[in-house]
Amino acid sequence: MRFTSETSSDGVREQLFTIDDVPGVLWTPDDAVGTRPLILMGHGGGQHKKAPGIMFRARRFVTEGGFAVVAVDVPGHGDRPKDEEYDRIATRNQARVEAGEELAPLLADFQALVARRTVPEWRVVLDAVQEREHVGAGPVGYWGVSLGCGLGVPFVAAEPRVRAAVLGLGGALASAEPAARITVPVEFLMQWDDERVPRAQGLALFDALASTDKTLHANPGGHGEIPAFELDSTLRFFARHLH
């Protein structure tokens, strides 16, 4: 783990790092000393570790919850090189959709492929970050919607350090099988008019989660339109389960 820059603003310390060529960012309270709960955030498709939706939530997790927050670029995203295999698949999928195939099963296969790389990468990131004195080996939470759900479900299923997860904007086709191995508390976000995830797919993914403590929050609007009050709820959810 190599730290490449450090800044601080409005009470939040931001450290950029790379670990095994994976670029990441760690946010902690300015004055953080000792062990605290850590939230790993998975960004959406086409986004990156410092996308606005990640940054905005991360700052509130740090300032209002006292959490440490870490995010890394998914392969082919952000500061990582283009991935020729993924590009080939994306191009081929686009051609298949234009020829009339359904997008959802193609995306599901693609996410499963990417998850085979991100699950071990993210576990290495947890190992390294939890060795820092101002993070430590406390409870871990996961936050991720859309691609962050597709990659997050297999991660949460595989990683016993994760004690609670906020997931959503994903469907059963991609994620039902690993979801059935998740038993930690989950807050699951759906957009009722999601143009990318059919409503029945989202409901089926919530249904597939093996957690006895799971809660579905569905709101009107499209894929990108999660209402602001859900972040208040997410903060309370993590506070309830990680503190």
Added chain:
Amino acid sequence: MRFTSETSSDGVREQLFTIDDVPGVLWTPDDAVGTRPLILMGHGGGQHKKAPGIMFRARRFVTEGGFAVVAVDVPGHGDRPKDEEYDRIATRNQARVEAGEELAPLLADFQALVARRTVPEWRVVLDAVQEREHVGAGPVGYWGVSLGCGLGVPFVAAEPRVRAAVLGLGGALASAEPAARITVPVEFLMQWDDERVPRAQGLALFDALASTDKTLHANPGGHGEIPAFELDSTLRFFARHLH
């Protein structure tokens, strides 16, 4: 409106009353002076105005939110006389279910029948309670699940003083038509394994609400097993929309 008794405990003043032969109860903060938001609560089938689930929530609305809360007995419930017509229908419905008919459509018809009495009764209750100096003509909220949803949906649809409603454990068969006339913010509670309301019916009722600001909260468990943390959420919902 005739007050029949008054008590006070743990910061909550409780006044029993009758109005046009409808028995009710009004809860307010002990020291309440002047206008405040009012929550009307509709109890479940077989319950009454002071059922434990009503009392418990009402106390928290009063002590934590500073709300006034009012609940009245539904016809044939609590301190009201048995209703011969309703009893006849209930007996006939039971026989029809035993003969193989589906329960849900019969219950839907029955709730529609009862709502034709409770909607005007509840409006009279609002009129009277809002004339009290320690309640006043502030914003009104409605809380009701199960029968309290079946009777609440037509009430909220009809009563412009209601600015926000928590509804749930009800289905589209009974309530889709009036739900399509509700435009105020709604928090809608579903139990994912509800043995009395089929999942698709609950989802269809949420879908039928015309409100652009509506949020669905679904949790595992049966009809009577809404988790405790939903009451925290309900309090925040009413605080957001009535204060």
